[in-house]
Amino acid sequence: MHGLSSRMLMGGAAGVLAGVLAGIGMLSISAAGARPAGQSVPPSARLFAGAHLPPLLTRPGEPVTLHYALVCAPREDGLPCAGAGDVFIRVGQSGGFTRLPLQRGDDSKEGRYFVEVPPAIAGSPAGFSYYATLRDHETGETLTLPSGGPAAPQRSLQLDAAVDVALGPHSFGHVRHADARAVEAPWGSGAGQLGLAGSKDLGRFGPSAFDVDANGGIAVLDQVNGRLSRWNRGGVPVATTAVKVDRGLADLALEPDGTIDVLEPPSAEHHDPSLKSFRPNGSLRWAQQLSDRTWAKLARGPSGPVVLQDPSEQWLPVADHGAPHDRGAQARAAHAGRPLGSGRELLVERVGSDELRIAETAGTATVRAWRVTSATSIGEVQLAERLGARLLVVVKTYTDERDEFTALVLDHSGVSQQFSLTPSQWAETAPLARFRLAGTSLYQLGSTEAGAFVDRYDLEVTQ
C-alpha cells in the first residue's frame, strides 16, 4: 500500500473540489430542465372533444334524435362548455348534405346537443348518412365527428324484414359445461404459466386476450410476462414468443400469415392507443397510432386488422395487406359495420337496456337481420360472427346482482341454439376479447384464483 505524498494530497483536494462542483452543476442543469412540481398550466386545446352514439339500425317509422356530448377545458365558474354544432345529413349514401343546426338542451345525461332528424330523412328506405361539426365558442376550436367527416360519414340503415327473437326472462344458474378445456395454466411466469398483475385491493389483471390459429392451436397474450404463449390442439404448451408490449390490457388477433397484431391502450407513458404488428418471431414490424382516442375491439378484416374506435363509433382499418394506415387514412376508410369482405358488413347495435339489432349488409341492401329483445338486461356484445348461413352472437345478460354470458345461434327462423356460460371473470381482460369462434367451436378465455384457462364449446350446427 502506498503512502500519501503532498502531490497526491493536492491532486486529491483538487479532485474533490472539481467533482463536487461538477455534481452540483449537474443538479442545476437537471433542476432547470424540469417543471417545478405542482406548477399549474392552462388546460390544453386537446380537451375539446365530442361523443355520439349513432343509431345504426332504425325501425320503419321510428323517430330518430341524434345526441352529442361536447367536452372542453373545465371552466373556473364550473359551468359547461359554451358550444354549438351542426349535423350534415343526407338520404342514402351519396349526394349532397343538408345542414341541421344542433339544439342545446337543458339536460346532458344523454348528450346536451341534439337534433331531431326530419321524418322524410329518418324514414327513407335507403337510410341516411351524416356527420357533425362541433364548436367551442370559448376557444374557437372545432372538431368533426366522425373524424372522417363527409368522406366516411355515419351510416344508418332501416331494419326492415328482421327476424324477431324474444328471449324472455333469463334463468340464471343453468350454464352449459365446456366440451373441453383447451388451455389450463396456473398463474406464474414459468413455462405453461400465465402472468397475473395487481392485487386483491387494486384489482387483478390476467392475460388480456387470445386467438385461435389455423391449426386449432391457441395463442394467449400474456402481457404481464411480455410474451405470446401457445398451446397446441391437444392443450399442451408448445412455445412462447417474446413480444415488446406495455402491460396494459390489450386485444390480440393472429393473421393467416402468422403476423401478431396487438392493440394497446393508452398508458401513463403513451397517451395514444396504438396497434403493434409483430412478425411471427415476435420482432416488431411497425406500430401505428390509432385515429381515435379509445378502442373497443380488434378484429381481422378482409385485408388487415380493423378496430372499433371511439368517439367515431366506427370500424377503422389500421393496415392494408401489411402496410399501416396513418390516422387520416384510417378515418377516411371507416365503416359503420365490421367489414366482412366482398363489400359486406356486419352492423351491431345495442338499443336501450334490452334490445340488440344486427344486420349483415351488402352495399346499402340488408342481406339478413335480427332484432333480439330480452326481459333481462343485455350488456355488451362480446362476439358476433358468421357461422355459415347462421350467425353466432355472444352477449352478456345481467341484473344488478348477477351476470352470465348467453350464446345464440341465429338463423332465418330465429334461434337454432342457445346456452348460457359462466362469466369466469376473476381477473380482468380486454373488454371484448373473451370469446373467439374457430370452425364450429366457440372458445372462452376465463380465470379463477388458480389460474387462467380457455374452454371450448362445440356448436351443433352444420355450416
Add this chain to the structure above:
Amino acid sequence: MRTLPKIPFGARVFMAAFGVALSLALTSGAQAYHNFWAGCGYEAPTFMTTMTRDAAQSYAYAASYEGYHWGGGCWNYDDADSYPYEGPGDVSSHGEGADCSGLTFKTWRESQDVAKDGRYYWRALRNVHGPYGTLAFKAGYGAPNHVVNKSTAGVMDAFSSDTHIGMVFFRSLYGGDQVIEAKCEACGTNIFYETYRSNSAYGGVGRWGWTG
C-alpha cells in the same frame, strides 16, 4: 492478459467525488420530483349552485394524461404524469394524479363532510381525496351519493366494485361504455372502453343534485 491503463490518483478522487455529488444531486432531485404534493394547494373549495353532467365530463377528462396516484387527488394540466413509476398502493410517494375514488369525489363536487350534499368545486391542484373509498361509493354511502340501476346509468353516473370506480363518459356501440377513470399506476387516467355495466362485481352509483 490486457491491463487497464493506470488512472492518476487525482482523477480517481475526482471521479469518486463526482459520483458522490451526482448521487446526492439525483437523490435530492428525486425527492423534489417525488414530492409533487409540495406544489398542491389546501384552500377551501368554492361552493356552487349548479353542477351539470357535461361540466363534470369536462372536469374529469381534463385529468386524463395527468397520471394516477393511489390515495391522491392533485394534478396540473401539463398532459403528463410527473411521476409515472410509483409503487402500487402507496400514498406516501406523493405523486401526481388522483386515484379512482379521488377522481370521482372531485368530479362530483362533493364535501369532505359525508353529511353534506352541496356542490363544492375543487381546483385540479387542490390536494384532496375525499372520505369515500370504492366500498363506500358502491354502497351509496354519504349524503350526496346513492345507488342506481346499472341498466339506466347515464353520463357521469358511475360503476363501482370493491376495488375500483369509473364514471360513464358516454355509452358506446356493442353495449359497452366509454368510462373516464383513474385506472391504475401503469394505465394512468383516461377514457377506456369498459364492460363494468354488466359485470356483477360492479354496482351502479349516482350523485344527487345534477342541475342539467
